[in-house]
Amino acid sequence: MTTFSVQPATAETLPDLVALITDREDAARRLNFMRERLAGGQLKLEWTLILRSERGVEGHALINAVPQIPVFPHLRADAPEEAMTALAHAILEGAGPGQQLLLDDNLAPLQPAPFEVAGWVLDSRHVIYETDLRAHSYLLDSQAHSVDADRPDIRELLKRLGQPDLELSEDWTLIALPGADGLTSALGAVGPGGRPDIASINLIGVLPQASGQGLGTRLHAHLLALAAQKFAQHAGGTEAENSAMRRIFDKHGSRLAATQMYFVQ
Known part of the structure; x- marks a missing residue:
């Protein structure tokens, strides 16, 4: 035994x-x-x-x-x-x-x-993707622009997207993208990751009324383009059940690097 x-x-x-x-x-x-x-x-x-x-x-x-x-x-x-x-x-x-x-x-x-x-109690499942920013070309989106997270309208949008208390760390940039109606409908942020030459991206989200317009894919490509100006790699993740985000990773040449399970007490 x-x-x-x-x-x-x-x-x-x-x-x-x-x-x-x-x-x-x-x-x-x-x-x-x-x-x-x-x-x-x-x-x-x-x-x-x-x-x-x-x-x-x-x-x-x-x-x-x-x-x-x-x-x-x-x-x-x-x-x-x-x-x-x-x-x-x-x-x-x-x-x-x-x-x-x-x-x-x-x-x-x-x-x-x-x-x-x-x-232990299983709480969630996540997938981690890695992107070689030197192996692909990503275009800056002409409609995307940086915004101040403390602007009242942006703070309200963050609230609607489920991140009302978002505080950006040093060297992070918040990017907005308008929808078909010209109104800001998507937000994302990019900045340094926790390891040398690694970028991190927070694709905060797209308003429900603007879904289906490809804003998430466009914004993610723009954030990767910004990241490629300073970093060689990108590492990021999402919930294992988030098929929309996983498709975006696949479109942009990201590689599935890990599957994870989070447990709580």
């Missing part, structure tokens, strides 16, 4: 936290980074979890001190359900209030049942 144990890492077993990374250069970089954080006091070993069985490391997870950052479990592709449940339960015990857990198919099998058995 296979038994599974979940224990925090120690300074000696820290390499086990990168044991499942197939790219050994990447694993070495991550291990050095963790050692630096450990030496500087930013990494607490009690926040690290290693799942083991008789055959070795089955998985691991890092619980961030900031609850807003989800936990990304890394598991063997053939990890048994009992193993996944053991790690999921340990993460739940160590997680802070409101912390989420995120399954990414690049890191773990997308099997919700073992996590639900442990007490």
